[in-house]
Amino acid sequence: MNFGYLLVVSSHDNIDYLKMAYALALSIKNTQKPGFDKVALVIDDKQQLERIKSPWVFDHVIEWNQEAFWNGRSWMDKLTPWEATICLDVDMLFLRDYSHWVEYFLENCDVYLPGKVFTYREEIVTSDYYRRCFTKNDLPNLYSMYTFFKKDSALAKDFFALGRHIIKNPKEYSNLYFAQHKPKIVGTDEAFALSAKILDIYDDISYDLDFPKIAHMKGSVQNWPWPADKFTHHVGFYLNRQAGLKIGNYQQHHIVHYVEKDLITDEIINILEEIAWKLR
Amino acid sequence: MNKGIVILAHNNRKVDYSRMALIAAKFAGKNLGVPVSLITDDETIQWMQKSQIWKEAESIFDQIITTERPDTDNQRILYDGNDHDRVPFLNSNRSVIWHHTPYERSLLIDSDFLICSDNLNNYWDIDEDILISGGFNDIQGDRSGVLDRWVSETGTHLYWATAVMFTKNEKSKIFFQLVDYIRENYKYYADLFRFKSDQYRNDISFSVAKHILDGFEKSQISLPGVFTVQDKDILEKINDDERMIFLIKSSIDTESFYLVSIKDRDVHIMNKQSIIRHYERLMSL
Numbered sequence: 001m002n003f004g005y006l007l008v009v010s011s012h013d014n015i016d017y018l019k020m021a022y023a024l025a026l027s028i029k030n031t032q033k034p035g036f037d038k039v040a041l042v043i044d045d046k047q048q049l050e051r052i053k054s055p056w057v058f059d060h061v062i063e064w065n066q067e068a069f070w071n072g073r074s075w076m077d078k079l080t081p082w083e084a085t086i087c088l089d090v091d092m093l094f095l096r097d098y099s100h101w102v103e104y105f106l107e108n109c110d111v112y113l114p115g116k117v118f119t120y121r122e123e124i125v126t127s128d129y130y131r132r133c134f135t136k137n138d139l140p141n142l143y144s145m146y147t148f149f150k151k152d153s154a155l156a157k158d159f160f161a162l163g164r165h166i167i168k169n170p171k172e173y174s175n176l177y178f179a180q181h182k183p184k185i186v187g188t189d190e191a192f193a194l195s196a197k198i199l200d201i202y203d204d205i206s207y208d209l210d211f212p213k214i215a216h217m218k219g220s221v222q223n224w225p226w227p228a229d230k231f232t233h234h235v236g237f238y239l240n241r242q243a244g245l246k247i248g249n250y251q252q253h254h255i256v257h258y259v260e261k262d263l264i265t266d267e268i269i270n271i272l273e274e275i276a277w278k279l280r
Numbered sequence: 281m282n283k284g285i286v287i288l289a290h291n292n293r294k295v296d297y298s299r300m301a302l303i304a305a306k307f308a309g310k311n312l313g314v315p316v317s318l319i320t321d322d323e324t325i326q327w328m329q330k331s332q333i334w335k336e337a338e339s340i341f342d343q344i345i346t347t348e349r350p351d352t353d354n355q356r357i358l359y360d361g362n363d364h365d366r367v368p369f370l371n372s373n374r375s376v377i378w379h380h381t382p383y384e385r386s387l388l389i390d391s392d393f394l395i396c397s398d399n400l401n402n403y404w405d406i407d408e409d410i411l412i413s414g415g416f417n418d419i420q421g422d423r424s425g426v427l428d429r430w431v432s433e434t435g436t437h438l439y440w441a442t443a444v445m446f447t448k449n450e451k452s453k454i455f456f457q458l459v460d461y462i463r464e465n466y467k468y469y470a471d472l473f474r475f476k477s478d479q480y481r482n483d484i485s486f487s488v489a490k491h492i493l494d495g496f497e498k499s500q501i502s503l504p505g506v507f508t509v510q511d512k513d514i515l516e517k518i519n520d521d522e523r524m525i526f527l528i529k530s531s532i533d534t535e536s537f538y539l540v541s542i543k544d545r546d547v548h549i550m551n552k553q554s555i556i557r558h559y560e561r562l563m564s565l
Binding site: 121122222224225226234235246248249250251253 | 426433434435436437472473491495496497498
């Protein structure tokens with residue numbers, strides 16, 4: 001069974017999603033062992049790739065412009081070229097080899113989404129600051145930023161089909177299922193969580209594991225005694241020449257979901273590119 | 281590997297650390313069954329001789345080792361129930377422990393930490409060069425804040441240097457050298473780790489040094505959290521069965537105290553004067 005990561009990006013006036021996807025793909029190439037380092041990119045305009053120096057980091061490029069953002073990602077099962085896929089949010093970085101996690105998923109799961117994430121100090125995030133919709137409406141606490149699935153599994157087909165239907169019909173599902181707290185947007189987090197709840201498959205697709213470990217850098221879930229719009233207002237983000245990452249005083253080893261869309265500078269890209277070029 | 285406990289005590293005008301060290305040594309030696317040595321200075325020894333506790337000290341301590349008395353301009357407010365006093369704080373020479381300890385594996389304890397169980401005996405053989413108390417557990421449970429758990433709001437985990445176990449080797453030598461270096465460059469590290477630098481704290485230097493030597497990561501293992509009775513609380517009485525009775529300051533009505541008793545638990549009693557008031561009683565047990 002072939003395996004690869006899937007990144008879905010759309011053009012945006014102010015946010016460079018391709019740059020983030022490029023950084024993530026470079027970090028995957030730099031850290032994952034062969035067989036676990038394939039990356040496919042779904043992009044609405046293939047010509048955008050001319051902006052990047054090493055488009056070869058994307059093993060497959062799929063031009064697709066029928067849907068954007070949340071709606072686009074909800075088609076991950078249809079778009080992926082891989083038999084087994086992990087679809088990632090693009091605002092993430094890989095910092096070491098995580099292929100042993102993937103080996104577990106390949107062997108044991110049809111669909112898996114993490115049910116917990118961590119702060120930069122490796123505490124489990126318990127705050128529902130951004131997830132009132134989940135706690136108020138008793139939704140399973142799924143994070144779609146890291147979604148593993150096998151394309152041909154019946155479970156994946158049902159799960160994604162319903163997820164897409166929810167995203168397409170947010171008002172109807174919100175009225176029915178999010179009555180206690182309506183989210184501003186029904187994104188893939190909410191739609192996938194509701195899909196799991198309706199299908200009653202939460203225990204099959206998000207049972208407790210010690211992995212994947214993802215530092216989720218939304219400001220107000222870092223267990224600080226104050227709300228924070230951006231984590232970088234309070235702690236630094238330091239990538240060294242070897243692509244080792246410190247956030248504040250903490251060395252990061254797990255996947256980092258940095259959230260802030262302007263963090264990936266040309267300098268960071270340059271660091272990641274140099275490592276990738278040396279490895280190639 | 282020989283093992284033992286070391287206690288550092290430097291008297292000042294307000295607090296008789298030598299008496300506290302004797303009490304702590306008596307409890308630690310009895311409950312852990314290992315020798316206890318004192319590291320102190322000439323002035324404190326002279327005081328012990330004058331105040332008729334020297335013979336007791338000679339019989340309780342395995343060794344009494346002298347070191348230079350540290351200079352300090354560090355002062356802090358110590359409470360004794362509702363009363364308080366500003367006292368000099370001679371705490372800047374912890375790193376001398378590494379040089380002076382007569383043991384290969386040492387448990388360094390504060391003189392206000394009374395070991396009433398054999399729990400810490402479980403840690404002598406753990407394959408870790410340096411173990412520090414992993415946290416602060418207030419006896420009342422609701423009087424600890426963010427800065428009792430972290431060196432700063434966004435900074436690293438705060439260990440409590442009330443109890444530190446270490447093996448005397450190159451790694452622990454570097455650790456204590458780094459603690460010293462952080463103390464000497466306290467304001468610089470305060471900027472880097474975002475802690476308040478107005479008063480030197482060993483807990484912070486030890487925590488930062490541990491964090492750095494652990495590779496800027498969360499440590500996987502530590503000594504148990506320090507069960508603490510705060511200095512606004514008062515040690516009221518000790519029963520014959522060694523049960524300690526405390527008057528605990530209410531966190532709801534700050535004028536009120538209520539009674540709490542504990543037995544067979546290692547306890548950090550921050551109200552130093554209330555330990556010293558019970559010197560005769562504690563030594564008679």
